């Protein structure tokens with residue numbers, strides 16, 4: 001198994017680093033290939049959203065994974081990546097918090113997004129593209145993002161370039177990716193340590209089944225979120241979670 005980032009292809013501008021990684025995967029590229037761009041013209045977020053990707057302001061990274069797991073086991077990949085990113089940010093003196101399943105927040109605002117896209121044939125996972133976008137050097141955000149987004153510069157007041165953060169990021173992603181393949185329980189425990197959302201938080205969950213209010217009760221073995229709703233524990237596989245009484249919560253270290 002190659003180290004993640006054992007081969008790195010750097011670009012000035014691409015549509016989306018996930019697109020390039022997918023093209024390379026289809027041509028047979030090996031696991032660990034990393035695509036890094038200085039800017040993206042069509043950066044993708046989750047749920048069909050855009051990911052603002054101005055030149056030199058952030059990390060725009062995609063890594064090709066070829067894990068020997070089933071498609072259903074792939075649900076742990078974004079959680080493993082979230083742990084790797086949260087630890088990287090802590091290396092740079094930022095107290096990162098993980099919002100289920102894989103948003104990384106600092107000071108209650110989003111500092112990083114993770115988008116894992118998979119290619120499945122039959123019941124086989126052909127490959128997965130792990131896309132990571134980290135806000136690094138933005139001093140401010142446009143009006144509609146101002147209350148919800150932040151950057152490494154804003155949070156730490158330290159000037160860093162995406163290239164400075166990249167080695168630590170790739171090393172941590174590699175570490176937790178490998179761990180997720182052999183000891184998923186360790187990933188889940190670390191995820192819970194790094195997330196103020198994991199347990200005993202009063203939340204609203206919006207999922208395909210509608211909107212409910214309840215209290216978080218940790219993760220299941222496959223990384224779904226357990227929420228107690230009217231005395232009954234329900235399992236959520238996807239959805240948008242928000243804290244109900246908008247108190248700011250300090251993540252544990």
Ligand code: BTN
Pocket residue numbers: 015016017018040042043044045046047049051059060061062103112113114115131132133134
């Ligand atoms: C989210 O909405 O939270 C996920 C954002 C993921 C953004 C990254 S930037 C690198 C990679 N390329 C993309 O087009 N998206 C991901």
